[in-house]
Amino acid sequence: MSEPLLEVSNLTLDYNLGNRKMRALDRISFTLDKGQVLGVAGESGCGKSTLGLAILRLLPRVAEIRRGEVLFNGANLLKLSEEQMEQEIRGQKITMIFQVPQNALNPVFKIETQMTDILRVQDKYQNPGSRKRRKDFRQQAIERLELTGIADPQARVSNYPFEFSGGMKQRVMIGMALSSGTSLLLADEATTALDVTIEAQINRLITRLAAEYGTSILYVTHNLGVLSEMADRIMIMYAGRIFEMGETQNVFGSPRHPYSAALLESLPSRQSKGKRLLSIPGFVPPLDRLPSGCSFHPRCAFAEEMCRQKVPPLTEVADGHWSACLLDQKRGRQKWQWT
Amino acid sequence: MLKYIIKRALWVIPTLLGVLIILFSLTYLMPGDPASAMLGPRATPELVAELNQRLHLDRAMPVRLGYYLLGVAKGDLGTSVWSGHKVSSLLAEALPHTALLALTSLGVAALIGILLGAFAAVRRDSPIGGGVTIASLLGVAVPDFVAALLLMLLFCVQIPILPALGAGAAGDPIDIAVHLILPATALGIGWVGYLARLTRESMLDVLDADYIRTARAFAIPRRAIAYRYALKNAVIPSITVIGLGVGKLLGGAVFVEIIFSRPGIGKLIVDAVYARDFPVVQGGILVATILFVLANLAADISYAFVDPRIQYD
């Protein structure tokens, strides 16, 4: 039987920008079991990245958590003190890797310095009173780099980030983030900026190391495609809300929400060969000017008058498969066919 | 990087050559006959002829330029028309006073300014931020020589607790330090506010950068993030400014040395201007310019060390 590692319930969060108030997360609830991979997908501006930052409490100053809780191994992270977060959670049990364009690593310090700093902090909290030296940390950094498949780590550890390619920088980040002590890895668009071939390599590396250490992953991406191979379960988000959630094969096989169906139809696949790929009309609405009712209705090909009026609740439509669409009952088993 | 540094350093040579040509051609701008202009009312035909010969003023322009460059290359900057002392030994006497003044004021100002700016950025909601803005505005509002006058008025006339004139007795460190307080403050006070504001602004940008979020995600202690991870990035603009600022500092030193009657390069130049002692003016400006050029070179090189991303083309 699987054990829950992370249980998020009713998490609601606002960005207060002057007189504008944006609800970036609206009653988000889900669980992530030990050793599992949960994929979070949706277009840009859906609040996916906010979710990861909220779990680690690294939110920008304008963000304010309204209600809800984030239980990690049964303890509510939102109630922990900043010191407890630093000593027990951040960089220890829960680590995070970010999209790597140029700036996720500090440009003016060597890889060695940045890695040993992190290793030293981890060591300080995990083995208080340990007498490791600078040399030991350097050796440990080299080992970590080796594990992530960086060639010649002895020499590369003394390089600066700008001397690494994007994929290699992400390998460095993974080396910092994944170790035997990590229970949960938050990956925020970790491969978005990379080439497709590199992207696949990095994702395989993440899954392999996570499986080895028994680490759960919350994998945030706007590319639903990569999730089909990695994720055990999938959560589709739109404008701060969960639209659909379920086992990967169920969501991919029989999507119960028109938005998920549209995202899937916009992916290239063998079936779609020769066909034009779907591009969903319109764009994600700004979070402070959400449409009434179902926030997707202006872009939805199936919208009815009801969708304009009522906010659809997230309901369990099949065993372990949740969807938030008012038309689901009416439609029964019929597929959402956009094209 | 070494290639960049060498290339940057070699560029100094043609620049200094140009500086020498300008200094040399300044003599041609003097209205009338330079020798009589320098000698002023004492100019008798014999003295004029003698000076003309001594400074090669009677020769053709290219020959004079040749003599001048040759002399400078040998370290011979000529002799003072007034006192007959060698210009190089006058400069050697004055240089330590100016160097002490400039280094003290810039060093202390940079230290205080950068730390204050960083602190104001880290505590971004505290009143320190507003204080830094006001301090930087005051630094702009009160130029160094006005600051020198006001400080003298306040601490030497109204509340006479500090010495007004001179550089202190040689060999007495305490006396020298006491005589340094007011001039160094006058020269450095504007820099504190300016550097604090510069550091604060770039630090605020840096603190929002992705790599700071990475560091926080890995529980690097806040203090280390601010004063190690962020400050090294945030201090980069200040380095260039300080390098360029040495020129302003040397210019300010002229006024401060005159006002507090400190025997430095600046006072030497201005006194020589008053006395129309042109070889001394030329030599003094040359030394000040070389100092400035070297400071800029040092700034560019240290920039390359702080920011490894710099393009070495």
Next chain:
Amino acid sequence: MKTDTINQAEVGMSPAQLVLKRKWTDTLRVTLRAVVKVKGGLWGGIFISIMLICAIGAQWISPSDPNAQDIMHRFAGPSLDHFFGTDYLGRDIFSRIIYGCRIAVMVAFGAVTLSSIVGVFLGVVSGYNEGKKIDYFIIWLFDIVRSFPQIILALAIVAVLGPSLFNVVIALAFTAFPFYGRVARAQTLSVKEADYVKAAEAMGLKPLKIISRHITPNIMAPVIVCLGMDMATMIVWESGLSFLGLGVRPPTASWGIMLRNGYKYIQTSPWMILWPALAIALAMIAFSLFSEGLRVALDPKERER
């Protein structure tokens, strides 16, 4: 059909030309309105206007002749007759401060105009001929002049030419032109790759015409920002040179000369230093607030914030 022809005509035009098709007074008004909206820009504008009014109308504003001596009332403190007191010759300090505005404004505008014209011209020529001999020569020239500590070079030039208002302007302009040149050159390098310059080259326009019509108008924004801050610097240096006795000739009322006199009598009458110091401080604050406003107003990135 009519709109079509207009659009076609505008394709080959540079942004600044499109702006210039409006009246230049409109452009000025739009810019000034943007400056005033920036925090502090309005105050800077007000102070500068007051300075300009004092400079132009000094003879009507000042209560007495700035050079009228009144030996009986030397070193008088502030009173209703003499708001700011009198100096060592019994001259009215308030009137001299107002007349000092005139010198400050004349030197600032004169030096800045002269040096920006020369600097921008050389900078554009150098940038347009990037990599050619003339480019290297101009860069060399800029680097030589920039190697001198500015005020010391100005001091040397005035020392050689002799102290006078005109020579101060010349000397200050000479020390500052490479800074405009560098800005103009850097801007030119980016502007000359733009489509409208390429189009003009393809049409066979002469280089001088391309420089004057298409490049120069489009690089002026950062140059104008420098102008504002530089005027403040020029005012300080004029005072500084005059303070050393190497600037404007006495008995002309200049803030620097007033400081010089104040320094001589620092033991006995402190306000002689305070008033010109205050005038300089206000001028500095005004120009830096205004140029900060100008920078924000002319920088598209800042405007979005």
